[in-house]
Amino acid sequence: MSSTTKKIGEIQGLRALAAILVLVFHAKFLSGGYVGVDIFYVISGFLITGLLLNELKGTGSISLKAFYIRRSKRLLPASFLVLFITAIFAWLVLPPISRGSIGRDLIASTLYISNYLFAFWQNDYQNLNATPSPFIHYWSLAVEEQFYLFWPLLIIAIAKFKAKQKFLIGFLLFGAVSFALGIWLTEVASIWAFYSLPTRAWELVLGALLALLPRTSSSGFWRSDRIQKPASLIGIILIGISVFRFDEATPFPGTAALLPVVGTTLLLFTIGSWPSLLRLLATNQFSLWLGEISYPLYLWHWPILVLPIALLDRELTIWERVFALALTILLADLTHRFIEVPIQLKNFSARKVVQGIIVSMAISALMGAALVVTTTSAILVDGKRVTLESIEMRPSSYEDGCHLNYRESLSPECAFGDLTSSTKVILYGDSHAAQWFPALEKLANDKKFQLITLTKSACPSIEVVRESVGAFQMSNCASWRSSAIERIATEEPDFIILSSFEHFNPIGDPRAVDRWWQAGSFRTYKTLKNLAPRIVYILDTPLPEQNIPECLSSMSEDKCLANPDKGLNQVANFDLIDPRPWLCDELCTGVVRGNVAYRDASHISVATSIELSGRLWDALRKLGFEI
Numbered sequence: 001m002s003s004t005t006k007k008i009g010e011i012q013g014l015r016a017l018a019a020i021l022v023l024v025f026h027a028k029f030l031s032g033g034y035v036g037v038d039i040f041y042v043i044s045g046f047l048i049t050g051l052l053l054n055e056l057k058g059t060g061s062i063s064l065k066a067f068y069i070r071r072s073k074r075l076l077p078a079s080f081l082v083l084f085i086t087a088i089f090a091w092l093v094l095p096p097i098s099r100g101s102i103g104r105d106l107i108a109s110t111l112y113i114s115n116y117l118f119a120f121w122q123n124d125y126q127n128l129n130a131t132p133s134p135f136i137h138y139w140s141l142a143v144e145e146q147f148y149l150f151w152p153l154l155i156i157a158i159a160k161f162k163a164k165q166k167f168l169i170g171f172l173l174f175g176a177v178s179f180a181l182g183i184w185l186t187e188v189a190s191i192w193a194f195y196s197l198p199t200r201a202w203e204l205v206l207g208a209l210l211a212l213l214p215r216t217s218s219s220g221f222w223r224s225d226r227i228q229k230p231a232s233l234i235g236i237i238l239i240g241i242s243v244f245r246f247d248e249a250t251p252f253p254g255t256a257a258l259l260p261v262v263g264t265t266l267l268l269f270t271i272g273s274w275p276s277l278l279r280l281l282a283t284n285q286f287s288l289w290l291g292e293i294s295y296p297l298y299l300w301h302w303p304i305l306v307l308p309i310a311l312l313d314r315e316l317t318i319w320e321r322v323f324a325l326a327l328t329i330l331l332a333d334l335t336h337r338f339i340e341v342p343i344q345l346k347n348f349s350a351r352k353v354v355q356g357i358i359v360s361m362a363i364s365a366l367m368g369a370a371l372v373v374t375t376t377s378a379i380l381v382d383g384k385r386v387t388l389e390s391i392e393m394r395p396s397s398y399e400d401g402c403h404l405n406y407r408e409s410l411s412p413e414c415a416f417g418d419l420t421s422s423t424k425v426i427l428y429g430d431s432h433a434a435q436w437f438p439a440l441e442k443l444a445n446d447k448k449f450q451l452i453t454l455t456k457s458a459c460p461s462i463e464v465v466r467e468s469v470g471a472f473q474m475s476n477c478a479s480w481r482s483s484a485i486e487r488i489a490t491e492e493p494d495f496i497i498l499s500s501f502e503h504f505n506p507i508g509d510p511r512a513v514d515r516w517w518q519a520g521s522f523r524t525y526k527t528l529k530n531l532a533p534r535i536v537y538i539l540d541t542p543l544p545e546q547n548i549p550e551c552l553s554s555m556s557e558d559k560c561l562a563n564p565d566k567g568l569n570q571v572a573n574f575d576l577i578d579p580r581p582w583l584c585d586e587l588c589t590g591v592v593r594g595n596v597a598y599r600d601a602s603h604i605s606v607a608t609s610i611e612l613s614g615r616l617w618d619a620l621r622k623l624g625f626e627i
Helices: 003-026 033-059 064-093 096-110 114-120 138-159 166-188 190-195 197-216 225-245 258-269 276-283 285-292 294-312 318-345 350-373 388-392 437-447 477-491 510-528 548-552 606-611 613-622
Strands: 378-381 384-387 415-417 424-429 450-456 495-499 534-538 561-563 575-577
Touching: 003 033, 003 258, 003 276, 003 285, 003 294, 003 318, 033 138, 033 197, 033 225, 033 258, 064 096, 064 138, 064 294, 064 318, 064 350, 096 114, 096 138, 096 350, 096 548, 114 138, 114 190, 138 166, 138 197, 166 190, 166 197, 190 197, 197 258, 225 258, 276 285, 285 294, 285 318, 294 318, 415 437, 424 437, 424 477, 437 450, 437 606, 437 613, 450 477, 477 510, 510 534, 575 613, 606 613
Parallel strands: 424 450, 424 495, 495 534, 534 575
Antiparallel strands: 378 384, 415 450
16 A cells, blocks of 8 residues: 555544544534544645645646635535435424524525524524524534635735745744634633634644645654654544543633644644554544545434434434434435535536536525525414514523523623612522523612622532533533632622522432432532522422423414423522412413413523513512512
8 A cells, every 4th residue: 555545544534533523422422522523624724735735836826716616516515415405304394483593504504604603693512492403513614614715815825925934934823813812712702712713723724734844844853753653642642532521511612622633633743653553443444434424424414313303302312313323324425425426526617516506505595595484483372473583582691691601600790780779689590590580680670679690501509510411511510609609708699599400310319319409409508698698599490391482383382381390399498489380370381471481491481581570579578578
């Protein structure tokens, strides 16, 4: 086997690894598998930059037309095929009320701008309370396509300079700015850092820097065994740490992305010097085949995993997920054989390629428009039309950054109501505490007291360890609680109001879970009892059996129920408020006093929260609340 063939084989092995990591992550088998995307980025930056620099060296110029045609033939046919088929199945299986957002996502994916759309809408792979978008994985393809659009232009611009190491200097400067931006945004706006090209570009640039190496250094020294062998082992270790130690609570990309990115760079740098076992794993026929079909593997896996969830209205079992992955591999192979290879072998003119792109985009956009047009934009509730936007609206504390998401841990200083009032109330807890923010904000404005919020998704105010929520591993709750307690002590509030999502049992024993919650609530009470005169705990709201807005879009309200029996009845020494009678008569239906009761499969709607503010005020007054 020639040296070049071996190198291609090892790169295909890396592609196979990247694809498998992403697949097993989304199938919920491996918490850090999402770094497979970062591995893809480094490989792409390395290969594309190498091709562009070779063309520049050989011809003295870069043909942008030829480059974009090659990229289009390589990436777009399979991409549009998956978009078309996924759109059809999405229309068939998703609730009518979801079609508008799915159509929007389809159009954005067609235009390769979905990464910014998902960042704007704060979408995530593990949005637990709504039907996941079957197109959300196109965010990473959008980042890559956007990179391909400007990278050749940047190389052409740098080539005009006279400096000997112009590409090295230019790439380093560009990569450093991107890396610094990624670190900063990961702290202040983690969703934007995750999805944006400017914060991800450095990963591709690191691969690009590797493509420069033979031009900027002595290849003999860098190819010596004393450099290559340790470097390859370090690369394996770095990727291994990120795969097995990272989870979705890891601030990412930030500095954490250095591990998989540098690890991949080292493995690319040491191709030909890998340990024998690694080379065998990477270059056997099965790995080479997976590497060859890695792109359609990535395209197919997500819709195959999420559309059955919408159809079955439940999570997939382990064996169903295994079957979904097997089906993904089958469809990826068929796509490669009958779509990718024939189109790559055809010598289409540039005009034909452009026409094909325009027609495909038009079809995809029309399918997206059809989904939007056929969506149920409103629900009839007690004879009145309630729009989807008003139902799914989250409390304003989400939008202004006062409520923290899974990854964030530093609560900003947020206060509402009458800021001149000497009466202070602190709302403390997770998103099930935040669902009472609209009610408390209304009361703070009407009754003239100051409301301070300390809320974070999936971190209960009760001191229990919630290790995960879906695929999110919650590793930063303790530090957030600690900073929240410090803030409470500083504010010296008159009232602390707590609430928590109570419908999870991480210890597995239903008989012991009440004792587990009781122990946690005693710890919390002990921590808070000297920090405020009165401490109130709002028991959790009934948990719906399905996503209520989606259910109401296709069924009557008596079919869209919540379960009143789950949750806690006693919590340490706190004064208790039980909201369940406010939401339930004989049944806990999806409609309460003319309002859709829940905005998703877990949280009461903003309208319901505000509607219940009067009852909440009466309950607080009975517990001694005074202005």
